[in-house]
Amino acid sequence: MAGPARLCVTNQKGGVGKTTVAINVAGALNELGRNVLFVDLDPQGNATEGLGLLEAYDDEPPTLLDALIDPEAVSPDDIVHSHSEMDVVTSNIDMNAAASALARQSNAETLLEDLLDGIEEGYEYVIVDCPPHLGVLTDNALCATENLVIPALTEPTSKRSLELLFDYVGSLEMDHDVEIEPVALVANRIETTREDEEMLAWFEDALPDVPLYRVRKRVALQRAFTDGKSVFEADEETDMETVFTALAETLEDRFSTREVTA
Template identity: 65%
Template sequence: MPARLAVSNQKGGVGKTTVAINVAGALNARGRDVLFVDLDPQGNASEGLGLREAYDAAPPSLFDVLTDAESRGAIADLVHEHPAMDVIPSNIDMTAAEPELTLSRRGGEQLALALDHVEDDYDYVIVDCPPHLGYLTDNALHATGNVLIPALAESTSKRALELLFDHVEALELDYDITVRERGLVANRVETTNEAREMMAWFEDAFPDIPVWEVRKRVALQRAFSDGVSLFEYEEPVDMAEEFLAIAADLDEQFGFGSAAATTASGVEASR
């Protein structure tokens, strides 16, 4: 079984997709085979991985896989190759997925059932969630049992995290499962008093999980626009080291051994 990880925060604008793509890229840089699933109907990750055309492709799509039991096996045909990972892109039809899953008898379990058809060749499955709580996010959390939380270093994150944890608790009770928090990524951190105060709050509020700091860098958006993670981007970026640290910690949490990892400068280092 590969390690499965959902990247989720119901608050929009936290750079969730950028975090998901670069964590996946860092895991690949450490020698891991990664399957990336874009579960967001907006398809931001699909675009950020250079798969804009796949988002507009005709059926079957991820929508069909999630809403039609007979189409689950078609998920293998949706996999696209990318320099750093394999990708199952979102699709414009996913905008209709929430009401369809609401009516489904096992609406929160469809992604877990579909992944059984494709995951054997991977070390990690990374699922990028929508920026809201609903059946698609339920599918990601149920399928993975693990969550990585991107958040902004600002006071509005407190309420968003509270809502996420309340939702996870309800999901655990409904499905009799456990969802583990694997870390919090403070994203787009700037040099302000509020950011410093929030970083201290994160550390105090989450003493049992890693808290990482990804500082605001224009290159993160440029790499996204180029359809790659920082690890395929043409220029070195210092924040690549932080994403490698996240990947190294995840490897340790999920029981992977050490691997040759590419640093931001392109030099291999044993971690």
Template identity: 80%
Template sequence: MAGPARLCVTNQKGGVGKTTVAINVAGALNELGRDVLFVDLDPQGNATEGLGRLEAYDDEPPTLLDALVDPDGVAAEELVYSHPEMDVITSNIDMNAAASTLAQQSAPETHLAELLDRLESEYEFVVVDCPPHLGVLTDNALYATENLVIPALTEPTSKRSLELLFDYVGSLEMEHGLEIEPVALVANRIETTSEDEAMLEWFDDALPDVPSYRVRKRVALQRAFTEGRSVFGVDEEIDMADRFMDVAKRIDEQLATTGVPA
């Protein structure tokens, strides 16, 4: 591997199961034997809770925001928590001020990349969970990773949200000379309805070069979240684990030879 491969999980539409997808893709990469660093960039801290570190949300400085504001002034290793499946940089209540604070910085969208450059020598994959909206934090994730996993619901509103996302990504690419590649679309919480099937066909037509994966609604996914684990870290057979493993295998095959962008 040329360097640790980075990917972000994002969709500016809330309620699409973004954090569930991020945690379980990271857990699947760990199951493949990869060393994973998970970064919770969402000020709401859902992934921090879903990885069993909710108490860290109220930690005293230095926090992730401190490191983003001054990547050279914070010992990045101080931010990393050990988890049975992966290392984790948690979100923090201070992250609610991230948008306004970073907006005052020089090149605010580059700060996560600088932080990761100092952190990730021990890792093979970095997975970044984004906020459920576009803005400077999502800019940081896209700029730092250049690889995109998109969770989406099989409902008509997903069409507009994906169009907006790709317009936004295109603007960021032009501004910074990037090539941000969608590496997977995860159609999440699928039920057996005609609307679901129609939307699955739309995903395939709209993104013919992006592999898509179908994750059905399962209470067991929420149980794993409550236990602070991915589906691979709980003592329970969950049929959707195979779907997340398929995503991880594809990502591993695609990115293991390229690593981080030059």
């Protein structure tokens, strides 16, 4: 039987709201009644903080890094934490040593895949939040999930960052014999300027086969993050809930034929 749908949320350009998008995609899937496992692969632990689990960032070993290096030696209970909307594999301060520690492993780019194979039972979606840069951790996320959600700002620098990302993905596909598909592009923090509208048109022209979602700048998104939850559980309502719901429904359509391992 097929396992859960796996997705990674990444853009090597920092400051694009990657973690906020990842949390709210997971929250939208939970709102649709899906069991979600969220993996914070970013050594900075922004998602761990944004889901109200910052104390876990300073946990003693075994941690996520230990689980990546030797998944059979670590119990899921050591790294999976409960949240009202999803279960969370939290990041940890030890992850700051991940680049050098993982690079010494013979299967450095497939360690996350091996870990997920052992802990994803019973979930319908796995959402992986990546670091804001390319490297061995992002390689792991891309190879393990093969499905890519891309947050991007509506500014000209996004053109170059997307070109670099797709070049990088192409090289990874050839090196590891995988097919990595972009399943959604999230134009984030949109304001009502001519530049924003021009960039939205560019996104549609450059990636005509990738669904585009428009997330406008809303204080409620940041407030929900500060409160440790997605906008779907926040006290303050926002019209951006409908955008994330639409994205989740598209994912449901795409992955509806999958069966979840019991």
